[in-house]
Amino acid sequence: MKLKYLLIFAVVIFIASCAIKRQSTNVGQVSQISAKKNEGRLLDTIIKASPSEDKKTKALVMPDSSRYTRIVLAEGLDEPMEMAILPNLNILFIERKGGVKLYNNESKEVKTIANIGVFSGIEDGLLGVVIDPKFADNHWVYFYYAVAGEEAISRLSRFELKGENLNLKSEQVLLEIPTQRKYCCHSAGYLAFDAKGILYLSTGDNTNAEETEGHTPVDERPGRELSDDQATSANTNDLRGKILRIKPEQDGSYSIPDGNLFPKDGSKGLPEIYTMGSRNPYRFSIDHKNGYVYWGDVGPDTKVVGEGGEYMSFDEINQAKGPGYFGWPYFLGNNQAFPKYDFATKKTGEKKDPAKPVNNSPNNTGEKELPPAQPAMIWYGKIPSKNFPLVGSGGATAAAGPVYYSDMFPNAPYKLSEYYSGKLFIYEWIRGWIMAVSFDENGNYKSMEPFLKHLKFSAPTDMQFAPDGAIYMLEYGTNWFSKNTNARLIRIEYQEGNRRPVAEIEVDKVYGAAPHTVLLSGSKSKDYDKDDQLSYSWKIDGKIIQGATARYTFEKTGIFNVELMVKDDKGSMGTAKTKIHVGNTPPEVTIQTSINRSFYWDNQILDYNIKVHDKEDKIIDPRKVKVSFGYIPQGKDVAVILAGNQDPGAYRYLKGAQMLANLDCKACHSMDKESVGPTYMAISARYTGKKDAVNFLSGKIIEGGSGSWGERAMSAHPALAKEDAKEMVNYILSLSAKPKKLPLKNAIPLKDHIGKGIEGSYLLNASYRDLGANGIESLDGRANISLRNPLVQADDFDSGNVRIVTRTTEFMAFISNLTDKKYISFNGIDLSGVKRIKYRIQQNGTGGNIELRLGSKDGPLVSTLIVPAAGSPDQKLIWKEFLAPVTATKGMHNLYFVFTAPGLKGNMFNLDWIYFSNK
Incomplete structure (x- = not known):
């Protein structure tokens, strides 16, 4: 009997312990959930449901965006x-x-x-x-x-x-x-x-x-x-x-x-x-x-x-x-x-x-x-x-x-x-x-x-x-x-379970004259279920073409639909569509110059010669070729200017332009198309040159109100800083400035940067809009040269596998964790006329080499710098400048700075900036 009671007692204890265990587990889940019940707060932490959890618990899992x-x-x-x-x-x-x-x-x-x-x-x-x-x-x-x-x-x-x-x-x-x-x-x-x-x-x-x-x-x-x-x-x-x-x-x-x-x-x-x-x-x-x-x-x-x-x-x-x-x-x-x-x-x-x-x-x-x-x-x-x-x-x-x-x-x-x-x-x-x-x-x-x-x-x-x-x-x-x-x-x-593929089309030439041959690629299509095998088919001009890529020639003029169908091996399919416009070729605009196309230096002259060719427009009217030139204080944002198709002089207040694009202003206003509010061009035309226009308009942006353009109320922006509102207004007012008419061939001294730091850049932009042809709308052709200061911060790299260190007390950032085969790269740099490279380095490590290569980490070697190891502990705190010669190189290249130290471990040194010298 004692054995029987002991067994019963053991079973009871076992069941109770399991119940307690389950109860404590449930309490843990509840505490996780309740921690996220704060009003208006994002559920940043996703509760993970294990396969053993029941259906009710799984309902708490926020689905992945994919x-x-x-x-x-x-x-x-x-x-x-x-x-x-x-x-x-x-x-x-x-x-x-x-x-x-x-x-x-x-x-x-x-x-x-x-x-x-x-x-x-x-x-x-x-x-x-x-x-x-x-x-x-x-x-x-x-x-x-x-x-x-x-x-x-x-x-x-x-x-x-x-x-x-x-x-x-x-x-x-x-x-x-x-x-x-x-x-x-x-x-x-x-x-x-x-x-x-x-x-x-x-x-x-x-x-x-x-x-x-x-x-x-x-x-x-x-x-x-x-x-x-x-x-x-x-x-x-x-x-x-x-x-x-x-x-x-x-x-x-x-x-x-x-x-x-x-x-x-x-x-x-x-x-x-x-x-x-x-x-x-x-x-x-x-x-x-x-x-x-x-x-x-x-x-x-x-x-x-x-x-x-x-x-x-x-x-x-x-x-x-x-x-x-x-x-x-x-x-x-x-x-x-x-x-x-x-x-x-x-x-x-x-x-x-x-x-x-x-x-x-x-x-x-x-x-x-x-x-x-x-x-x-x-x-x-x-x-x-x-x-x-x-x-x-x-x-x-x-x-x-x-x-x-x-x-x-x-x-x-x-x-x-x-x-x-x-x-x-x-x-x-x-x-x-x-x-x-x-x-x-x-x-x-x-x-x-x-x-x-x-x-x-x-x-x-x-x-x-x-x-x-x-x-x-x-x-x-x-x-x-x-x-x-x-x-x-x-x-x-x-979709739960198997997800349908996400189709994406790349086209080399959306526009062209008949016959027009295009290369289509679906290689950027993806499937979030990594093990799925994908098949591709194209529906073009009434025909079905198999394969991830397709080359097709449109013999007639017109606008043609192209559809890509990407199917996985589970039967799910994703589609994407695009249009090909046949009958008009985009203009070809080129800018010829004898100087470096990436950097400016003091006492330099930008000489240029603009050429335009259009297959349908046999004769190019030089008066329709727009040429603009200007100095932009925030040179890193040149792409924004090019996307806006505006004269660079209008972008002296680039911060204001970006704020207009990112705030809710675009819901009521546009550049030149009437919406619920006046266009920026109309505002500029009305207020440019008027006394205290900047203060008046910036106050209007912050406080809102009505009466200036009818009685429709303008939204207030009370959280906007006064200086930011002024930047926006200054940009709008600059739109009325008529750009100086520039010839197709010219030589311009570069002197606007003097005394203004290293953040600015020059932009020469040339564009031509053709007359349209064969039912296809007018198309734009464009070319530009953007020249920036030759001192490039190392932490501004386009790609790399190093670590960026920020020291707020010294207002500086630099790159570190430079071990063997680490690299940084910069896209589209012209080395024409560059004779030496200067590096600002802190010898805080084993020392090593900086190899400058073209196109890839293993590309042609055009410059090498040997950096000695750190000496005394005091030397580790000192920033020094080092020079390295550059083999004469022409044309635009992706530059790879590769750090090598065969057989050594640990950080070689720290790198602050790189200066491309024409001396």
Whole structure:
């Protein structure tokens, strides 16, 4: 018996110990997870799931970015607004000026199937599209659009779509909303169905958003009714500034579903209203499991100071668990209240109570007592947000995308990981990001994290999931109110297990005259599953060609599609497309000179002779050859200047040019193409030469405001330093400077660098645009010479395997860890005229050799320096200069500085800089 009890006791102890072990393991996992729950913080540490972990634990693993494939389906769109994914995976999408387009999933082509006549002034137009939940049976498609003509009406209608035929005569009008078309802005117009077949429509406040004097549009003066949001958003008897909710009926009418904000009899407000108090609820979504509604409300630009001293210019992400009033124009963000502003006296008064808001405006035609104001779920302004730091700073246009549930996509091949199940995707038009928002067990906001942060988006305007689990997105593109080359329809696929290859095409000559022979390569295509065997095929001019590379001759003129298909041995395939333009050859521009093409030295003269040849333009007009020359203080960024095709003199403020390119400015302005804001060229023309223009414009950039180019408000940038704003302004003003006309042959003394340090460079740029030929557009040819200071910092190498050491106290950086066969290289250096090389070296080690070789680590040897070992300990702290002769060498080469010390171990020495001498 004792043995029996001992065995039982041992078993109990064993089970208990296992349970304790499992419990402690689970506690460890929970602590890892909870450590990442800080609001707004990125999940930098990914929790690794072992093969033994269960499915629930694996849901916590953030998928690797290599499992996503972005495919561009169409580009060059004209203001794409919204899309509807059809059951056969064809994509119906609309453009603001009235175009209705269909992407065919089988042919991979886009066709315009209809044009709806619309009023497309201000922000109106064809704004929303959605298919009926029973589309496969009834073929109904719903559109929301501003009706063409003199009468200001926006209409919700449905039409019949069969195949590629949209029957415009089948229109059934469900709802019409009176609007005003005198002032901009805010039309919204997004459409969506919930899981119960109820249709939602978002409407903007449709109020004068431009003459607010830094406050909210609550102008109660006589004759200013169109500038009072209390007449629309805060008006229970108006359908604008709302999310509406109706049930379409079989006969083309609609009924009011249960659960809207006001009674169905209209006794307290219009019964269609679900939420009110929005400014511009541009994009929304509905959680198909719990019915919650999420939307991005695009915020104002105000001068009203809120909590923490920040301007109350918040964009919002809102969550409606039920009907309600969401604050505008009295409250914003977390129910921060605006003081009452009297536009007649220019004085501010009391703030309203969010618990009992009252609309006493003479322009209000509805109830005075409004429902309690509900705060935003997420809110952020122009400066970095303390509450939601991941959202960034600058201009903003918040949007809410779908809520993802994995079990709603059974057996879908591209469904997202379980990791994202239950998360809401929000996105930003101007800032270009997507975030995944997580909720707690009560459905309240918990945290957010970047989604697809390795991808860049150009003003995303719609995001939806397809039945196969793929993500479809519309990108509006760079410039407002215009067709954009980067306005696209894209598809993003996620794959677990075997990943599809990523196809990439390289073409040696995209343009050329007929017959035109091109060399195509798919060698840069990749497969993240390293063991997969890839096969390549090309679809060219109706023919299929096998192989990773292809040489093909186009005999006729025209624009031809080329498609590369890369297939792995598991059956997955990736594709890429490009176009070949046959009929016009790019001009050949060359610059002849007798001097070194990489470096300048004191007392030197740049002589040049420019030659232009074009196969189609038999005679070259010298007046059309543009020649520019200038000294640029920040010479390392010459590539930026060349990409801009501008005169180098306009880039004296290169820092300002880069900031304009990288900040949110590009969302409203461009160089010479009209957008929502004036062009940089127009600004330059207006203000160049005016007194105190730099201070005025830099203040405008920082503080924002309106009035200079109409009343449309400009976003503030309060976090921008004054000196940085001045750099931006100085660059813009420099655009009006007319470059000095230079001849095709000339000799220019190089003296602008004297006394200005070693960072600058000279740029000689020559370009010619041909006349176009055979239906192919005009093409540019260009050549340039960039001359920099001959002292080159060793740590600026283009490639290498050494270590860079930085000593901030001495304001210097150098390279170390120089052991046998280590190297650094510099690309495209001309050694013409270089007679010796000077090195600044610290003898801190065994000593060794520096070998200068051309083209590779084992290339021709043109110079050698022997560096002695360090002597006394004091010698290790001294920097010395060493000279080495260079074999006479001409032409551009990639230079490899190879460090050798056969048989020795440890660091040879440290290297600070290299000087190429012509003495």
